[in-house]
Amino acid sequence: MKSTLYSLLLLCPGFVFAQEIDQAVLAKIRKEGLENSKVQDIAHHLTDVSGPRLTNSPGFQRAAEWSVSELKKWGLQKAEIQEWGEFGKGWQVEKSYLAMTKPYYMPLIGIPRAWTAGTQGPVTGEVALVNIQTEEDLKKYADGKLAGKILLTRPNVDSGPTFKADATRYTAEELDKMVPAVASPTINVPEQMERLRVQRAFRARVDSTMKAQNVKLEIVGRPGREGTFFTSNGASYRGDSPIANPAFEIAPEHAGLIARLIESGIPVTLEAESATTFFDKKLTTGNVIAEIAGTDPKLKDEVVMLGGHLDSWHSATGATDNAAGCAVMLEAIRILQTAGLKPKRTIRIALWSGEEQGLHGSRNYVKNTFGDPQTMKLLPAHEKLSAYYNIDNGTGRIRGIYLQGNEGPRAIFEKWLASFSDIIDHPTITIRNTGGTDHQSFDAxxxxxxxxxxxxxxxxxxxxxxxxxxxxxxxxxxxxxxxxVVAAFVYNTAQLDQKIPRKELPKPRAN
Structure with a gap:
């Protein structure tokens, strides 16, 4: 009967919306967050101090352990790195050098590809230009022509000048266009994972072909501009996967330079040295988890969650992807604690691992804690979660929220956003789904x-x-x-008389 009544209430607009925002609490949150912020220091520790944070790497572990330590200092309970299962090998770069030596010397902008072997000392060789994108392409190089070569694949992209600004903010018109009448299709995570699996399998076949032909080194030109390049996964991180050949990825301008020389009939020689370390003694990993305990006798067993992914790629320090989101969520928790607020519901923060390889940390946490999307067999905690809030779209300020196809909370989110009209320009709520990050694990x-x-x-x-x-x-x-803004959303959610409205349960997903 209780469940039926709750479902009927969801159909009544405004059923949770009569509650007024506590202006005194909001003032405390604003003062602490806008005037006494520690987010800069938090971001410094997650980026400069921790370094690159591939899952299961020392950098990830540094960031996770520091986060747990800070959460404990702030008085949170149950602060720990909570294991969720096997991820695979950690990996990091120990040394990286790459240069063109003929027809003249030029240092190249590049880095070893993730989860590839080192060169075992300096290597020098002539470059062969290849294009291996499909199985048919791979067959062309199966006759030994690549033996002893350094291979270069250049990106098929325009890396020339652009007349658009790198940094942009949404205009009111652009935000208005984000508000369609119906939700966009839900991102299919199993399909995403299958595409990744197919890509990894093809990459493994390419690597085995190169290894069989004694290729010295692979150089992959990546998309980008002006020395910036977008990094990628070079090989499998699975615990039982073979070690991939040495490989670098480089800026598109340098890949283009080498390719044009070769196409002009001018031989090109490169020299390189890389040292990489695999961490395969412990293949399991975990997420950073901590709580502010709820205080209401009837509601303290219910939970409001906030989070972002702590892991990053390896070619930089993962500042906007996603130290920014983690710094924001840690700061939001610090704001609530420093302001001395006592939420009715428990507030739980999660900093996820393995997001970049397929939302592994959040997907396994949800499966272990709330239910399995494959079977839709739900655990008791499923009924206790009110909402999960995620940050993983860079350093840009909040302009609104995606409802993820859930129309129920629109009115209350409008009210909460309106309370920040001085710092949120043209606040926008869209029914649209957005994908590519950890809120999908909960939505599933x-x-x-x-x-x-x-x-x-x-x-x-x-x-x-x-x-x-x-x-x-x-x-x-x-x-x-x-x-x-996040601190206010999370606290307001914890104080509501009812949980945030839900969509209809999805059907079980095929494997």
Whole structure:
């Protein structure tokens, strides 16, 4: 009967919306978040101090352990790195050098590809230009022609001048276009994972062909501009996967230079040396988890969650992807604690691992805690979660929120956003789904999972998965705004008489 009544209430607009925002609490949150912020220091520790944070690497472990330590200092309970299962090998670069030596000397902008072997000392060789994108392409190189060569694949992209600004903010008109009448199709995570599996399998076949032909080194030109390149996964991280051949990825301008020389009939020689370390003694990993305990006798067993992914790629320090999101969420928790607030519901923060390889940390946490999207067999905790809020769209300030197809909370989110009208320009709520990050893991089992709309800044042009994703790319005033807004959303959710409305439960997903 209780469940039926709750479902009927969801059909009544405004059923949770009569509750007024506690203006005194909001003032405390705003003062702490906007005037006494510690987000800059948090971001410094997650980027400059921790370094690159591939899952299961020393950098990830440094960031996770530091985060747990800070959460404990702030008085949170159950702060720990909570294991979720096997991820695979950690990996990091120990040494990296790459240069063209003929027809003249030029140092090249590049880095070893993730999860590839080192060169075992300096290597020198003539470059062969190849294009291996399909199985048919691979067959062309199966006759031994590549033996002893250094291979170069250049990107099929335009890396010339652009007359568009790298950094942008949404205009009111652009935000208005994000508000369609119906939700966009839900991102199919199993399909994403299958595409990744197929890509990894093909990559393994390419690597075995190169290894059989004694190729010295592979150089992959990556998309990008002006020395910035978008990094990628060079090989499998699975515990039982073979070690991939040495490989570098380089800026498109340098890949283009080498390719044009070769196409002009001018031989090119490169020299390189890389040293990489695999960490395969412990293949399991975990997420950073901590709580502010709820205080209401009837509601303290219910949970409001906030989070972002702590892991990054390896070519920089993962500042906007996603130290920014983690710094914001840590700062939001610090704001609530420092302000002395006592939420009715428990507030739980999660900093995820393995997001970049397929949302592994959040997907396994949800499966272990709330339910399995494959079978839709739900655990008791599923009924206890009110909402999950995620940040993973760079350093840009919050401009609104994606409802992820869940129309129920629109009215209350409008009210909460309106309370920040002085720091949120043209607040926008869209029914649209947005994908590519950890709120999808919650959405997959019918839990309210939300990603905020953020200004793009340089995310798609300069920082997302690039060798330039460093501390300098962070806009501190934007991070302060985000942390303040998130803290208010999380606290308001914890204080509601009812949980955030839910969508209809999804059907079980095929494997």
């Amino acid at each position: 089992v019918g839990l309210p999972g939300f990603q905020f709309i953020q200004d793009g800044i340089e995310y798609g042009t300069r920082t997302h998965h690039t060798n330039m994703d460093t501390y300098e790319r962070l806009v501190m005033d934007d991070l302060k705004q985000m942390a303040t």
